[in-house]
Amino acid sequence: MITSDNPNDCCFETQAIRTQCQRSQYNEHTTPLYLTSSFVFDNAEEMRAVFAEEIDKFSYSRFNNPNQTELIEKLCLLEKAEAGYSFSTGMAAIFGSIFPLIKPGDHIVSCLNIFGSSRTILSTILPEWGVTTSYFEAKSIDKIEVLIQPNTKILFVETPTNPGVDVLDLSYLGEIARKYNLIFVVDNTFATPYLQNPTDFGADIVVHSTTKLIDGQGRVCGGIAVGKKDLIRKIYLFSRTIGSSMSAFDAWVLSKSIETLAVRVDKHCQNALKIAHFLESHPQIEFVRYPFLPSHPQYEIAKKQMKQGGNIIAFGIKGGLDAGRAFLNALQLCSRSANLGDSRTIVTHPASTTHSKVPAEEKITTGITDNLIRLSVGLENTRDIIRDLEQALNITQQ
Numbered sequence: 001m002i003t004s005d006n007p008n009d010c011c012f013e014t015q016a017i018r019t020q021c022q023r024s025q026y027n028e029h030t031t032p033l034y035l036t037s038s039f040v041f042d043n044a045e046e047m048r049a050v051f052a053e054e055i056d057k058f059s060y061s062r063f064n065n066p067n068q069t070e071l072i073e074k075l076c077l078l079e080k081a082e083a084g085y086s087f088s089t090g091m092a093a094i095f096g097s098i099f100p101l102i103k104p105g106d107h108i109v110s111c112l113n114i115f116g117s118s119r120t121i122l123s124t125i126l127p128e129w130g131v132t133t134s135y136f137e138a139k140s141i142d143k144i145e146v147l148i149q150p151n152t153k154i155l156f157v158e159t160p161t162n163p164g165v166d167v168l169d170l171s172y173l174g175e176i177a178r179k180y181n182l183i184f185v186v187d188n189t190f191a192t193p194y195l196q197n198p199t200d201f202g203a204d205i206v207v208h209s210t211t212k213l214i215d216g217q218g219r220v221c222g223g224i225a226v227g228k229k230d231l232i233r234k235i236y237l238f239s240r241t242i243g244s245s246m247s248a249f250d251a252w253v254l255s256k257s258i259e260t261l262a263v264r265v266d267k268h269c270q271n272a273l274k275i276a277h278f279l280e281s282h283p284q285i286e287f288v289r290y291p292f293l294p295s296h297p298q299y300e301i302a303k304k305q306m307k308q309g310g311n312i313i314a315f316g317i318k319g320g321l322d323a324g325r326a327f328l329n330a331l332q333l334c335s336r337s338a339n340l341g342d343s344r345t346i347v348t349h350p351a352s353t354t355h356s357k358v359p360a361e362e363k364i365t366t367g368i369t370d371n372l373i374r375l376s377v378g379l380e381n382t383r384d385i386i387r388d389l390e391q392a393l394n395i396t397q398q
Contacts (some may be wrong), residue, residue, distance in 0.1 A: 012078060012194060017259045019074045021066045033252045034066045063240050067251035074258055076226050078193035079206050084226035085236045086246035090189065090209025091117050092239075093223025095125075097205050098154060100238035101183055101231060104130030106153040109182070111168060113138040113161040113366045116350075116358055118187070122156070137365060138166035139297070141173070148180050158187035160302075163350040163374040164367045165190075165289045165314040167298035170305050174202025183231065189213075189341075194265045195307045204228050205235075212341030213311065215257050216264050220250040264343075264379065268311035271385070272377040278386050279315050284323075284393045286316040286371065312340060313375040314367075321370040323396040324349055328373075330392035333384060340376035345385050348374040 010018065021031045039058040041047035049055040058064055072084040087093040098121070102108070110122055112135040122133040134147040138161055155177050159168040170186065177184035185205040186198035192213045198206050205227035208214060215222070223246075225235055239245060246254075269292075276290035288295070291302035292309030302309065317323045328336055334345045338353050351368050358368065377385065 013262045015077045016074060016261055019070065019077055021070045031067070031070055031252065031255065034061075034248050036065075036248075037061050061248060062243055062245050065248045065251065067248040067255065068246055071246075071251045071255040071258075072224065072226070074255060075193065075208070075224055078258075079188070079226045080197055080199045081206060081226035082229040083232035083236075084224055085232060085239055086210075086251055087223035087225070087239065087244050088246055088250075089221045090207075090211055090223035091121075092244040093207050093209065093225050094118050094187065095121055096223075096235055096239045096242075096244055097185055097207050097225040098126075098156065099129075100234045102126075102131050102153050105151060106131050107149050107151045108133040108154045108156060109144060109147050109152055110135055110156040111138055111141075111158070111161065112136065112362065113164055113166050114156075114158050114187070115162045116356070118156075118158070119358060138164070138168060141168060144173075144176055145180075148176075148182070152180065152182060154185055155182045156185045156187075158189065159196075160190040160291055160310060160312065162190065162312075163314055163348070163372065165291060165296075165310075165312055166367075167291050167296070167302045167306075169298070169301045170196075170198055170201035170203070177202055177204075190310050190312055191306060192261060192265055194262050195269075195310060196305055199227070201305065205231055210254050211339070213265060213268070214261065214341075215254055216261070216341060216343060217257070218339055218342040218344070220253050222246050222250050222254055265311070266308070267379055268377060269308035271379065271382050272311045272313055273309060274382045275375070275377055275385060275389070276309075276313050279313065279389070282390070282393060284318050284397055286318050289314040311377045313377065315373050315375065316369060316371045317373060317393070317396060319371070319396055324371050324373060326396045327392045330395040331388060332391070333380070333388035334375075340374070342376060343379045345378035345380060346376040348376070350374050 038060050050057045050059050068086045072086055076084050110133050136144045157168050184203050186203040187207045188198055189209045189212050205225055207225050210222035210224055273292055276288055276293050279285050280288045290309055290313045317327055334347045337346045351370055
């Protein structure tokens with residue numbers, strides 16, 4: 001599958017670009033789009049052997065497809081993982097990475113500071129199947145061991161967290177997972193494999209919403225899980241059966257996107273750090289959380305496990321909900337959207353949108369206040385982004 005002679009010896013950017021499908025008889029330079037539902041066989045015996053998994057060959061695009069396989073192999077290299085599976089959405093990847101690995105009566109330990117839909121899976125859907133979850137706060141990671149029970153199976157976290165941009169110590173969590181023989185699942189969406197590799201710290205499964213920075217232009221939805229081969233095998237068998245696989249088109253788009261991931265994320269991070277400093281100095285801002293600001297509570301941990309701080313900033317506006325609403329309505333350049341990781345700067349009010357289903361007391365506990373704004377910094381010139389933010393903040397003071 002991989003055309004590079006020694007992909008493991010290459011740097012990140014080279015792996016992202018040079019990991020490609022084998023060329024067809026036409027010797028194309030870039031991977032073509034394989035828009036086919038199925039594949040043909042030379043004879044009946046080959047067909048039997050493929051479905052018996054005695055021969056590794058494409059058979060049906062719900063199972064695998066050259067475009068899906070190229071994307072998976074790229075991300076396995078970039079995340080230092082053994083195997084992977086691509087999904088139609090990021091949430092399909094989250095659910096598909098947990099459900100096949102548990103059974104009724106099992107228990108999960110998760111950080112409370114996670115994406116709202118991930119919280120719904122753990123707190124609403126899985127209990128219907130006899131699986132319970134205990135939560136720890138990002139600021140109280142040292143309390144995690146008291147939550148572990150004899151039936152605990154999975155430790156689930158995301159870092160940096162959505163939307164509060166908390167940073168969890170992956171090295172410490174990896175040690176806990178090994179000590180108690182837990183499957184360690186990490187949502188690495190905010191960092192991408194370019195900034196952080198959870199497998200370096202003992203993660204068994206790494207999940208991404210490829211809709212975000214991996215795509216980077218707000219074009220397609222997708223998700224991927226990579227990790228240990230034996231666990232991915234269970235995930236693959238479950239997911240291909242329920243039909244949550246990624247389309248060939250989306251896989252093709254995402255694989256091309258990864259070719260520019262490093263240069264894009266570098267620029268995202270440069271822009272975000274500059275804007276974080278601007279916000280921190282503005283009198284209308286109550287607080288700013290960005291991993292590579294020295295004021296961030298987990299700044300030292302972020303510096304230890306991340307290459308740069310990412311493109312997401314969480315900040316609070318003085319004046320509460322009314323000020324926050326006035327700020328969003330006053331924006332002229334930045335987009336009001338629930339997405340993130342786009343080339344265009346996006347502003348979101350989590351308490352009323354992405355995390356609106358989170359119980360009120362948990363919003364307070366996890367810092368999702370009415371004045372919290374999530375800023376996904378894009379690739380525009382920072383002068384223009386700051387000018388828009390500044391004029392909108394000035395309106396909230398009137």
